[in-house]
Amino acid sequence: MEKNPTFFAAILVLLFLAIDASSAVSKKPIYSSKLIHRFSGEAKNLLGFSGETASWPENKSFVQIRALLVSDFKRQRLRLAAQNQTFAASHGGGQTFNYGNDMGWLHYAWIDIGTPNNSFLVALDTGSDLFWLPCDCIECAPLSLSYYSMLEKELGEYSPSRSNSSKIIPCGHELCQQGYNCKNPSAHCPYSANYLSEDTSSSGFLFEDQLHLSSVGGNKLQRSVHAAVLIGCGSKQSGEYLKGIAPDGLMGLGPGEISVPSLLSKSGLIPHSFSFCYDKSYSGRLYFGDEGPTSQSSTSFLPFKENRAYIVEVEGYSVGSSSLKETGYKAQVDTGSSFTYLPSESYEHVASEFHRQVNATKITTQNFENCYKARSLNVENIPSLKLVFSTNQSFVIENPMFHIADDQGGVYCLGILPIDGDIGIIGQNFLMGYRLVFDWEKMKLGWSTSNCEDIDDGGKFHIAPSPSDSESSPYPLPTNQQHQNPNGHSVAPAVAVRAPPEPSAAASPALGPYHSRFIISYFPLLIWIAYIASS
Numbered sequence: 001m002e003k004n005p006t007f008f009a010a011i012l013v014l015l016f017l018a019i020d021a022s023s024a025v026s027k028k029p030i031y032s033s034k035l036i037h038r039f040s041g042e043a044k045n046l047l048g049f050s051g052e053t054a055s056w057p058e059n060k061s062f063v064q065i066r067a068l069l070v071s072d073f074k075r076q077r078l079r080l081a082a083q084n085q086t087f088a089a090s091h092g093g094g095q096t097f098n099y100g101n102d103m104g105w106l107h108y109a110w111i112d113i114g115t116p117n118n119s120f121l122v123a124l125d126t127g128s129d130l131f132w133l134p135c136d137c138i139e140c141a142p143l144s145l146s147y148y149s150m151l152e153k154e155l156g157e158y159s160p161s162r163s164n165s166s167k168i169i170p171c172g173h174e175l176c177q178q179g180y181n182c183k184n185p186s187a188h189c190p191y192s193a194n195y196l197s198e199d200t201s202s203s204g205f206l207f208e209d210q211l212h213l214s215s216v217g218g219n220k221l222q223r224s225v226h227a228a229v230l231i232g233c234g235s236k237q238s239g240e241y242l243k244g245i246a247p248d249g250l251m252g253l254g255p256g257e258i259s260v261p262s263l264l265s266k267s268g269l270i271p272h273s274f275s276f277c278y279d280k281s282y283s284g285r286l287y288f289g290d291e292g293p294t295s296q297s298s299t300s301f302l303p304f305k306e307n308r309a310y311i312v313e314v315e316g317y318s319v320g321s322s323s324l325k326e327t328g329y330k331a332q333v334d335t336g337s338s339f340t341y342l343p344s345e346s347y348e349h350v351a352s353e354f355h356r357q358v359n360a361t362k363i364t365t366q367n368f369e370n371c372y373k374a375r376s377l378n379v380e381n382i383p384s385l386k387l388v389f390s391t392n393q394s395f396v397i398e399n400p401m402f403h404i405a406d407d408q409g410g411v412y413c414l415g416i417l418p419i420d421g422d423i424g425i426i427g428q429n430f431l432m433g434y435r436l437v438f439d440w441e442k443m444k445l446g447w448s449t450s451n452c453e454d455i456d457d458g459g460k461f462h463i464a465p466s467p468s469d470s471e472s473s474p475y476p477l478p479t480n481q482q483h484q485n486p487n488g489h490s491v492a493p494a495v496a497v498r499a500p501p502e503p504s505a506a507a508s509p510a511l512g513p514y515h516s517r518f519i520i521s522y523f524p525l526l527i528w529i530a531y532i533a534s535s
Contacts, residue, residue, distance in 0.1 A: 028269070028270055028271065028289055029270075029289065030270075030287050030289045030290045031213045031264075031269075031270065031287070031288040031289055032285050032286065032287050032288070033109045033110070033111065033285065033286045033288075034109060034110070034283070034285055034286075035108075035109060035124070035276070035278075035283045035284045035286055036107065036109060036110075036121075036283055037106065037107055037282040037283045038071075038105065038106060038107070038108070039057060039059070039064055039067070039282070040282055040283045058405070059405075060402075060404055060405045060410070061405060062365075062366060062404055062406070065366050065402075065404055066366055068106075068338040068339070069338070069339070069366060069367055071105070071106060071338065072337050072338055072339055072341075072427070074240060074245065075127075075334075075336060075337060076337075076341075076419070076425075105123035105124070105125075105245060105246050105250075105336065106335075106336045106337070106338060106428065107123070107124045107283075107335065107336060108121050108122060108123055108124065109121075109122060109124055109251070109286060110122075111211065111212075111251065112211070112212040113133070113158065113163070113209055113210065113211060113212070113229075113231065114158070114162070114163030114164075114165060114166065114209050114210060115163055115164040115165040115209075115210060115226075116163075117210075117212050118156055118158070118163075119156060120133055120155075120156050120158065120248045120249050121155060121156075121248045122246070122248055122249045122250060122251045123245075123246035123248075123249070123250045123251070124250075124251055124253060124286065124335070124336065125250055125251070125252055125253060125254075125336055126253045126254060126309070126310060126333070126334060126335050126336065126438065127254060127308065127309050127332065127334055128193070128250070128252040128254050128308060129252040129254040129255075129256035129257075129258050129259040129262075129308060130191065130193050130202075130230075130232050130250075130252045130258060130259075131229060131230065131231055131232065131249075131250070131251045131252055131258075131259070131260050132191075132193070132204070132231065132232030132233075132234040132249055132250055133156075133157075133231060133232070133233070133234060133248070133249035134155075134156075134157050134158065134234055134237070134247065134248065134249060135157065135158040135159065135160070135204060135231075135232075135233035135234050135235055136157075136158075136159055136160075136161075136204075136233060136235050137157060137235055138235045138236050139236045139237060139238070139242065140234065140235070140236070140237050140242070140247075141237055141241060141242055141243065141244040141245075141246075141247040142244065142247065155247055155248040156248060158231070158233065158249070160207045160209070160233060163210075165209055165210045165226070166207050166208065166209045167207060167208040167209070168188055168189075168205075168207060168208075169188070169189040169205075169207060169208060169230065170185060170186050170187065170188065170189060171184065171185050171186070171187045171188070171189050172185030172186065173189060173206075174478065175189075175230055175257065175258055175477065175478070176189035176206065177191070177258070178190050178191060178192065188205045188206075189205060189206045190203070190204070190205055190206075191203065191204060191205065191206050191232050193232070199239045200238060200239025200240045200241055201237070201238045201239065201241070202232065202234045202236070202237050202238075202241055203235070203236045203237075204232055204233040204234045204235040204236060205232075205233050205235075206230060206231070206232060207230075207231050207233050208228050208229070208230060208231070208477050209229065209231050210226035210227065210229075211226070211227050211228075211229045211260070211264075212224065212225075212226060213225050213226070213227060213269075225269070225475065226475070227263075227264055227267055227269050227475040228263070228267065228475060228476045228477040229260050229263050229264070229477070230258050230263060230477065234249070253274065253286075253438075254308050254309060254310075255272075255301075255308075255309075255310065255438075255440045260288075261273070261274050261288060261438075261440070262440075263477060263478075264288060264289070264475070265441070266478045267475035267476060267477070267478075268475065269289070269475045270288050270289030271289055271291055271439075271441050272439070272440045272441040273289060273290060273291045273292075273437060273438065273439040273440065273441055273442075274286065274287060274288045274289065274290060274437075274438055275287045275292060275435055275436055275437040275438065275446075276335050276431070276435075276436045276438075277434070277435045277436070278428065278431060278432050278433075278434075278452070279451070282428070282432075284452055285452060290435075290437060291437060291439055291442075291446075292435065292437035292439070292446040292447075292448060293448055295448065296435075296437065296446040296447060296448040297393045297394075297395070297446065297447055297448070298391070298393065298437075298439075298444040298445060298446040298447070299312055299313070299389035299390060299391050299393050299444070299445050300312070300313075300390070300391065300443055300444060300445075301440070301443045301444065302330060309332045309334075310332060310333045310334075310438055310445065311330055311331065311332055311333075311423070312330070312331055312333060312389060312390075312426075312445055313328070313330055313331075313389065313390040314327075314328055314329055314330070314331050314387050314388070314389060314426075315328045315388045315389060315390050315392075316328045316387075316388050317346070317349075317350045317385065317386070317387060317388070318384075318385070318386045318388060318394070319350060319353045319354050319357060319383050319384075319385055320357050320383030320384055322353055322357075323388070324349050324350060324353055325349075326345065326346070326349060327342075327346045327349045327350055328346070329342065329343045329346050329422060329423070329424050330422065330423050330424070331424040331425060331426045332423060332424070332425050332426070333426050333431075333436070333438075333445060334425050334426065334427055335428060335431065335436070336428075337425050337426075337427035337428065338427055338428055338429060339415050339416070339417060339427045339428075339429050340415060340416045340417075340424070340425060340426055340427045340429060341416070341417050341418070341419035341425040341427070342416055342417075342418060342419065343418070343419060343421065343422050343423070343424050344418045344419070344420070346424070347416060347417070347418040347419075348418075350385075350416065351369065351370050351414065351416065354370060354383060354385070354400075354414055355370055357381065357383040358372065358377070358381050358382060358383070359378075359381055360372045360373075360376055360378065360381070361373070361376055363411065365404070365411060365413065366404070366413075367417060368413040368414070368415075368417065370413060370414035370416075371404075371411045371412065371413040371414075372411060372413075373408075373409070373411055374403070374409040374410050374411060374412055375408070375409045377412055382400075382401065382412075384396065384397075385397045385400040387426075387430075395430075397430050398432050398433040398434075399429075399432065400414055400415060400416075400430075401413060401414055401415065402415050402429060415427075415429040415430070433449055433450070433451075434448065434449060434450060435447065435448050435449075435450035435452070
C-alpha cells in the first residue's frame with residue numbers, strides 16, 4: 001500500500017513536538033533575587049541614607065576603597081574554623097579601620113520567610129552553609145534604625161512562634177549536625193557556628209520554615225511556590241556579628257547539605273546550581289537553579305574539607321603575552337570579597353611582570369602596592385590579565401585595574417593583594433562582566449560573558465501574593481522525622497525567570513509540563529493514528 005505524503009508530514013510534526021516537549025519537561029524555572037551591593041546607588045536609596053549622621057562615601061573614592069578593604073579583612077578572619085586555615089591578608093591585613101556601624105558585608109538580598117511572610121535583608125555568603133536569622137533575641141546586634149548610619153527603617157527579627165509554617169528540627173533529624181550533644185533524639189536541635197576571629201559566633205536552635213519564591217513567565221506573574229529551608233534561630237551572636245556586620249541574618253550559599261541551594265535541590269525544585277551576574281553598579285542578580293548556557297567555559301571544583309567553600313585549581317597567570325610559571329595555586333571563588341588575593345609567591349611573580357609591562361612609576365596606596373598616577377599612565381601599556389585553569393580554560397579579567405578618584409585625575413591600581421597560606425581568593429573585581437555558575441551537581445564552575453540583561457526579567461520587582469493565594473508547597477525538607485511547632489510589609493522576594501535561551505536558538509512557544517508529558521508518553525500511539533488516517 002502506497003503511503004500518503006500526509007503521513008510523512010504528520011511524522012515530522014510529531015517528531016518536532018516530541019523533541020520540544022522533552023526539552024520543556026527537563027527545564028526547570030530559575031529563581032532570581034536582586035543583589036544589593038553595600039555601596040551601590042540602589043543601596044543608598046533603599047536604605048534611606050539621609051547624610052545627616054555620616055558621609056556616604058563617593059564612588060571610587062579612597063574612603064570607599066578603604067571600607068571595602070576593611071570588609072575583606074574581616075571576612076578573611078571570619079572563615080569557619082572547620083576549614084583549618086585562617087585567611088589573613090599580608091602587608092597590613094591586621095590593621096583595623098573604623099567605619100561606623102555600616103553593615104560591612106558586600107552583598108545583601110531581601111528574602112521572605114514564614115507564614116505570614118516577613119522580609120529580611122540578609123547578607124550572602126558562598127563561603128558558609130548555614131542560613132540564620134536574628135530570632136527570639138537574647139544577645140543580638142541592634143535592629144534599630146538609630147544604630148546604623150545607613151538605615152532609616154527597622155530591621156526584622158524572626159519569631160518561629162509567629163509563623164504558622166515553622167517546624168522544630170529535633171535532634172534525631174538527619175540535618176541536625178549537633179545531635180550528638182542531645183540527651184534525647186526528640187529534643188530541639190541546637191546549632192553553633194563558631195568563627196576564628198574575636199570570639200565571633202551565632203548560636204541558637206534549628207527550625208524549618210518556608211522560603212517564598214515567585215515564578216514569573218515573561219513579565220507576568222504566574223504562580224508562587226513555597227520551599228522548605230533550614231533556618232538557624234539565632235538568639236545569641238558574638239564578636240563581629242554582635243557589632244552588626246550582618247544584623248538581619250546571613251544566607252549561606254556553600255555546597256554543604258544544609259545550605260539553601262542544597263535544600264532546594266534535594267526538594268526537586270531546582271538543580272544543585274546557582275549563578276551570580278554583576279552589572280556595572282556592582283549589584284546584579286543571584287539565580288537559583290541556573291546551570292548556564294551550553295556554550296560556557298568551565299573548570300572543576302576541588303573537593304574541600306566539609307565542602308564549605310568553592311575551590312578551583314589555578315594553573316597559572318598570563319600577563320599580556322607572557323605565560324608565567326610558578327603562579328599556580330588553589331583559590332576560593334568568593335563573591336563576597338571585593339578584591340583578589342594571591343599566595344605570596346604567586347603574587348610577586350604576577351605583580352612584578354605586570355609592573356614591567358606597564359612601564360610607569362609605581363606608588364603604594366591603601367595597601368595596594370601596584371598603583372600608578374593616572375596622568376603618567378599610558379593606557380596602551382596596560383597588559384591583559386587572565387587566569388589559566390587546570391582544564392586549559394582561560395578566564396580573561398575584564399579590567400584588572402580599578403580607579404581611585406581624586407582632584408588630580410586619581411590613580412589606577414592592580415586589584416590584587418598577597419595573602420598568607422597557600423589558598424588564594426578570587427574576588428568580585430575579577431568576576432565583573434561574567435555570568436558565574438556554581439554547579440555543584442556537575443562539580444563545575446562555569447562562566448560566560450554577560451551584561452545580565454540576557455538572563456534578567458527586565459529589572460522589574462514582582463511582589464509576592466499573600467500566602468492565602470499561593471500554592472501549597474510540594475518542596476519539603478529531606479527528613480526522617482519532623483515535629484510541628486505548636487503554636488508586614490513585605491519587600492519583593494526571590495523571583496523566577498525562565499532558563500535563558502541559547503544565543504543562536506530561535507524563540508519558540510513553550511509547552512506546558514502536562515502537554516509535554518502527554519506527547520512523550522503517547523508518541524507511539526500518535527504515530528499509529530497518523531498512519532491509519534493517511535492510509
